[in-house]
Amino acid sequence: MSAEAEIAKLVMLEARLLDEFRLDEWLELFSADATYWLPIDETADPTFTSSIIHETRDILAMRVEQLMRENRHAQSPRSEIVRCVTNLDIDLDGADAATARYNLIAIETRSGDWRQPGLGEKHFYVGRSRFDFRRHAEGWRITAKQVVLLDRRQPIEALSFIL
Amino acid sequence: MDLEAPPPTWTADRFGPFVTEDATEFKVATGAYHRADVFQAELKKIFYSTWIYLGHESEIAAPGDYKATWIGQQSVILVRDADGVARAFLNICRHRGAGLCREEQGNTKLFVCPYHGWSYGLDGRLAAIVDRSRFPDDFPTEEKGLIPVARVESYGGLIFGSLNAAVESLDSYLGEAKPHIDLWLGRCAGGRYRVAAPHRYAYRANWKLQAENVYDGYHAHFVHRSAYNTFQKFDNAFTGRQYTAIRSIGQTRGFPKGHGVLQAGSPLENKFVSAEIRQQYRDELERLNGKARTDEILENRHMLIFPSVVIMDNNIRVIQPRAVNHTEVYSYPMIIEGAHDDINSSRLHDVQTRVGPAGIIGVDDLEVFHGAQTAMSGPGVESITLSRGLHLEEQTPSGERIGAFTDETPQRAFWRRWQADMGGAQS
Ligand code: FES
Ligand SMILES: [Fe+2]
Numbered sequence: 375m376s377a378e379a380e381i382a383k384l385v386m387l388e389a390r391l392l393d394e395f396r397l398d399e400w401l402e403l404f405s406a407d408a409t410y411w412l413p414i415d416e417t418a419d420p421t422f423t424s425s426i427i428h429e430t431r432d433i434l435a436m437r438v439e440q441l442m443r444e445n446r447h448a449q450s451p452r453s454e455i456v457r458c459v460t461n462l463d464i465d466l467d468g469a470d471a472a473t474a475r476y477n478l479i480a481i482e483t484r485s486g487d488w489r490q491p492g493l494g495e496k497h498f499y500v501g502r503s504r505f506d507f508r509r510h511a512e513g514w515r516i517t518a519k520q521v522v523l524l525d526r527r528q529p530i531e532a533l534s535f536i537l
Numbered sequence: 538m539d540l541e542a543p544p545p546t547w548t549a550d551r552f553g554p555f556v557t558e559d560a561t562e563f564k565v566a567t568g569a570y571h572r573a574d575v576f577q578a579e580l581k582k583i584f585y586s587t588w589i590y591l592g593h594e595s596e597i598a599a600p601g602d603y604k605a606t607w608i609g610q611q612s613v614i615l616v617r618d619a620d621g622v623a624r625a626f627l628n629i630c631r632h633r634g635a636g637l638c639r640e641e642q643g644n645t646k647l648f649v650c651p652y653h654g655w656s657y658g659l660d661g662r663l664a665a666i667v668d669r670s671r672f673p674d675d676f677p678t679e680e681k682g683l684i685p686v687a688r689v690e691s692y693g694g695l696i697f698g699s700l701n702a703a704v705e706s707l708d709s710y711l712g713e714a715k716p717h718i719d720l721w722l723g724r725c726a727g728g729r730y731r732v733a734a735p736h737r738y739a740y741r742a743n744w745k746l747q748a749e750n751v752y753d754g755y756h757a758h759f760v761h762r763s764a765y766n767t768f769q770k771f772d773n774a775f776t777g778r779q780y781t782a783i784r785s786i787g788q789t790r791g792f793p794k795g796h797g798v799l800q801a802g803s804p805l806e807n808k809f810v811s812a813e814i815r816q817q818y819r820d821e822l823e824r825l826n827g828k829a830r831t832d833e834i835l836e837n838r839h840m841l842i843f844p845s846v847v848i849m850d851n852n853i854r855v856i857q858p859r860a861v862n863h864t865e866v867y868s869y870p871m872i873i874e875g876a877h878d879d880i881n882s883s884r885l886h887d888v889q890t891r892v893g894p895a896g897i898i899g900v901d902d903l904e905v906f907h908g909a910q911t912a913m914s915g916p917g918v919e920s921i922t923l924s925r926g927l928h929l930e931e932q933t934p935s936g937e938r939i940g941a942f943t944d945e946t947p948q949r950a951f952w953r954r955w956q957a958d959m960g961g962a963q964s
Contacts, residue, residue, distance in 0.1 A: 412895070414734055414736075415734060421878070421882045421885075422733065422872065422878075422881060422882060422885060423733060423734060423885075424733045424734040424735065424736055424870055424885065424889065424893075425889060426736070426889075426893065426894050426895055427889070427890070427893070427895050428886070428889065429890065432771070432774070433774075433890060435771070436767050436768070436771050436774070436897065437897065439767045439770060439771070440763050440764060440767040440897060444762075444763035444764075444766050444767050445763055446763040446764075446901065447760055447763065447901040447904050447905070448900045448901045448903070448904040490907065490908065490911045491741045491742070491862070491907050491910060491911050492740075492741060492742075492903075492904055492906075492907025492908065492911070493907070495741070527641075527737070528737060529737040529738050529739035529865045529866070529867075529894070530737065530738050530739070530894035530895070531738065531739050531740060531741070531903075532738075532740065532900050532903050532904065532907075533894055533895035533900065534895070534900040534901075534904070537895075
């Protein structure tokens with residue numbers, strides 16, 4: 375498989391693992407030094423500027439733990455989510471680095487008694503995504519994931535899963 | 538039976554007064570959370586009658602800096618004028634009512650109306666009318682300035698406004714909350730706070746559910762146990778605290794003005810600042826304040842200034858009612874100018890990851906609010922109870938009440954004030 379095809383497959387796999395709530399496997403796609411960023415201002419330094427999420431892999435591991443094994447209230451019952459990945463554009467940087475850009479449309483619906491507010495609403499998350507990849511001995515790993523949401527400056531309702 | 542029919546008066550509808558209290562119980566009628574007529578009355582009797590937080594001085598640091606914000610459902614512009622005075626105006630053009638300011642923040646010399654181009658100075662005066670000649674010569678231009686928010690006053694960099702010209706002074710309004718604000722200001726170690734951009738989140742339930750929640754020491758280990766169990770598994774990375782189901786140290790306070798405080802009896806810490814940097818910061822605080830006061834300054838403390846602004850260790854939260862069952866919250870991380878970068882980065886990331894729009898902790902509260910709003914809006918449940926610690930809390934001569942960390946003391950202070958404001962005039 376060409377490097378480009380490998381990256382394209384990884385992008386799709388990342389979305390599918392999240393859709394299927396296989397979060398432990400999802401976390402394995404990330405390098406130990408990876409960052410995950412949902413900016414409010416994508417031009418600013420997230421160290422001192424508010425983001426929706428700006429986390430290292432250590433904190434992502436906590437999110438995964440809370441969702442997978444600690445029965446988080448805001449995900450009990452769980453959401454069902456479909457992620458559509460479109461406009462995929464891959465740039466290779468030498469043999470061992472790559473960037474993938476795509477548009478993301480994620481639609482969330484809750485399960486449970488959907489007549490109740492909070493369980494009944496659908497949420498749409500639309501954004502421009504970017505992954506940075508690096509080739510490790512075990513294969514490609516994500517070193518950075520960024521999703522610039524269309525509604526990043528507007529109030530967000532209960533983002534309790536990993537986008 | 539028409540449950541939505543407006544009551545004949547605020548204090549004598551079919552539920553009786555909304556807040557009732559005796560030696561055995563403190564009750565709030567569920568209608569206070571879900572009735573549209575109650576919400577309209579709250580706007581008038583609370584949001585348009587008392588002091589509402591508008592912003593922090595650092596948001597309008599330079600002349601011409603402005604921010605758009607809200608008092609209840611009225612859009613308001615907060616601006617620093619050319620002389621450095623903080624002013625606030627209703628965000629409406631005096632010609633035919635167009636909205637003037639359409640950005641959340643910025644810097645300008647004039648506010649120019651998008652409709653017919655009337656322009657206003659930073660002091661609110663009408664600066665120019667396009668083609669003035671077609672208006673009568675003695676058209677009262679000087680009366681057509683922006684409508685000021687009747688009172689604008691600040692304390693410790695916190696700017697409040699009131700639409701009620703006769704409201705008591707902000708100083709007297711803050712009352713017993715002031716020493717707690719002073720402690721929070723003390724964290725700056727001689728420096729100043731600067732706000733970061735707000736985290737913004739919303740939920741589909743009443744604004745008072747968030748207000749009651751911010752100093753609720755009873756709920757944390759239940760709603761948030763998934764987060765706390767996770768923290769423990771990860772070497773207590775957040776908050777540096779051992780959790781027990783019922784915390785035995787710390788206090789709650791409720792003040793006659795309606796404000797309330799939750800104090801944990803220990804600092805809120807995390808593992809993202811090294812022991813050395815933490816000690817340097819502490820040393821500086823001790824040099825300025827002595828040891829005992831430094832302990833007080835660093836104590837984990839949440840304070841709600843009635844009705845809708847919350848001062849927490851690392852952030853200011855503004856609760857914005859949009860409708861009886863729709864609330865927005867803007868949470869502004871507070872950067873300390875001059876503090877070590879790691880301290881500021883940690884303050885920001887702490888509030889972001891714990892209680893931001895995708896917070897590991899905060900989002901679980903919103904889920905509870907949704908459930909409560911749903912359930913309370915239906916028939917058959919007339920009241921909820923806020924009675925924890927009612928018979929045990931201590932009362933000082935000034936009327937301040939002090940309870941245990943897990944008592945509902947601050948919530949009762951909120952509701953007593955709420956009932957007094959709502960019952961003050963019958964419509
Ligand atoms: S409404 Fe503003 S200039 Fe006409
Ligand atoms: Fe909470």
